[in-house]
Amino acid sequence: MPKATSEKFSRAHQPAAKKKDNASSSSAMTNPIFNTARFGQHILKNPTTAQKIVDAANLKPTDKVLEVGPGTGNLTVKILEQAKHVTAIEMDPRMAAEVLKRVQGTPMQRSLSVTIGDFIKVDPLPYFDVCISNTPYQISSPLIFKLLSHRPLFRIAILMFQREFALRLVARPGTALWSRLSANVQLYAQTSLILSVPRSDFRPPPQVESSIIRLVPLDPPPPVKFEEFDGLNRILFSRPNKTVRGNFQAKGVMKMLDANRKTWGALQVQEGKMDVDLEKPIAQVVDEVLEELGQTENRAAKMDVDDLLK
Incomplete structure (x- = not known):
């Protein structure tokens, strides 16, 4: 199952630098409910912008929506107008209280559930058809891989990320932003860029620009172990402009592959599945496989998901 990659995007997570001149502080920053640095x-x-996000989800009256990071509920109330039910996961108890207050005494109250906690640690997640998220950018990678590993599959997710991260999610082979992250996500889902969101749309404004993407899981997902696919990409994207063969010949890679092959071979023999020939040098095995597939001189920077799956 997909797991979070090691990449972290925490710059947008930091509050804007405070100015020494107190007179320049905005009223939003002095309001405790908007003091969200924690x-x-x-x-x-x-x-x-909130309406555009909801419209992009193409909600149905029967949809159950998972909202991550509802804040004060500006998106939540718009979702509730179109969906059957919303489960909102909010880490800040003050924000959770604010969301509940927004719908108290209205017909929407019965259609909203609020869970206080860290989305990454919530297990299991409730059933949902659609996910809409405006979350702290430091959990961007864990969030997206947790969604992709969720079963049953959801129909669509509309997710807001730091623009740099979003552009990498939708990057195509041969472009400067095509990366291990791009390939890992696009193995499991179709991604597209919907909207760019300026800093002025937020209170307080973050230090970077934001973008919204549409994520549609592939159904059925490919029958590939994510850990193996990601392990391959760790090797190939370590130097994406170097040939595939060159990356496999990097220091330590062949040694690791040889150790993995011996472990795998021992398990196969132990289970009586097959006789395994471990005498052939691993470098020769790799060269033969790459030559057979026509991938020896290819480069990860230009390889699409189908090339990587081969």
Whole structure:
């Protein structure tokens, strides 16, 4: 199952630098409910942008929606107008209380459930058809891989990320942003860029620009162990412009592969599945496989998911 990669995007998670001149502080920063530095939250305040996010999800009246990081509920109330039920996961108890207050005494109250906690640690997740997220950017990678490993599959996710991260999710082979992250995500889902969101749409404004992507899981998912696919990409994308053969010949890679082959071979023999020839040098095995597939001189920077799956 997909797991979070090691990449971290925490710059947007930091609150804007404080100015020494107290007179320049915004009223939003002095309001306790918007003093969100502890959780790295930036509240989406532009109603037009919020509506565009909801519209992009193409919600149905029967949909159950998982919202991650509802903040004060600006998105939540718009989702509730179109969906059957919303489960909102919010780490800040003050924000959770604010969301509940927004719908208290209205017909929407019965259609909203709020869970206080860290989305990454919530297990199991409730059933949902659609996910909509405006989360602290430091959990971008763990969030997306947790969603992709969730079963049953959801229909669509509309996710807001730091722009740099979002552009890598939708990058195509041969472009500067194509990376291990791009390949790992696109193995399991179709990704597309929906909207760029300026800093001024948030309170307080983050230090970077944001973008919203659409994520549609592939159904059925490919019958590939994610750990193995990611392990391959760790090798190939360590130097994406170097040939595949060159990356496999990097220091330590062949030694690791040889150790893995011996472990795998011993297990196969132990289970009585097959006789395994471990005498052939691993470097020769790799060369023969790459030559048979026509991938010897290819480069990860230009290889699409199908090339990597081969």
